[in-house]
């Protein structure tokens with residue numbers, strides 16, 4: 001074991017380090033550092049693999065983001081250099097300086113693993129960004145403290161700082177471009193790509209070409225469709241697309257109403273918006289508006305969905321109209337059934 005020089009002078013430290021290095025290359029430490037780097041690499045890859053899915057595919061990404069195959073080789077090199085640098089610091093034991101360096105190394109390990117967890121498992125790129133900024137500062141502090149213990153060790157961490165800074169830029173871009181204007185809504189709801197889900201509502205609507213009112217319920221946190229419904233008013237006059245989707249969710253035993261976003265090809269009528277409010281659904285996205293439906297000759301009760309929601313105990317429910325408006329409008333235009 002190298003002796004820890006708590007109060008030694010610089011020259012004593014250098015001698016100590018030289019003696020330590022010559023006496024014991026500490027390959028056991030190198031092996032441990034490599035094992036930790038491999039664990040970080042494997043954990044990051046595993047969390048990324050588990051976290052990919054529809055929610056990720058609907059995100060917008062910057063043009064400067066490298067292709068997916070680049071990440072593993074770069075992380076392998078960066079983490080290998082980290083292992084060698086940490087080995088050099090432990091080997092050139094400088095007492096308190098080395099202890100600080102090892103403390104920073106531990107913090108870096110936690111922050112590195114946490115980022116994948118926050119971004120891919122919790123699906124909160126916004127929180128992951130703050131966490132990544134903390135990692136940037138820790139790596140910068142490591143370059144200084146490692147550099148004090150061994151100049152080479154400090155230099156070996158520069159690719160790590162460059163890479164996490166680049167990752168921070170990508171993460172920052174993703175947050176900036178996937179937020180809608182309402183920043184009070186959690187990121188995992190904001191990441192929903194409205195057009196993707198409206199296309200699904202349109203596909204459902206096409207099941208009834210004579211009344212193409214289709215709706216899908218999307219779970220915001222998981223960004224996946226949990227229920228759907230199409231207008232069947234020829235069987236039951238209250239069976240509008242939205243009502244059918246709500247009943248489909250009930251039939252499946254669903255209870256997470258405030259996690260749901262309802263996508264519908266046409267603005268909810270006052271009956272449906274009433275049902276949406278009673279259900280506690282937090283967000284509505286529609287294609288064609290009630291005035292547009294009336295212009296196309298559809299019978300409608302001329303009350304805007306915002307007014308129905310606005311007169312309830314939940315007046316701030318988010319309602320967004322005009323998503324894929326031309327595709328939805330085309331559905332209703334095609335129908336010539338005297339409505």
Ligand SMILES: [Zn+2]
Nearest residue numbers: 240268269272
């Ligand atoms: Zn309705």
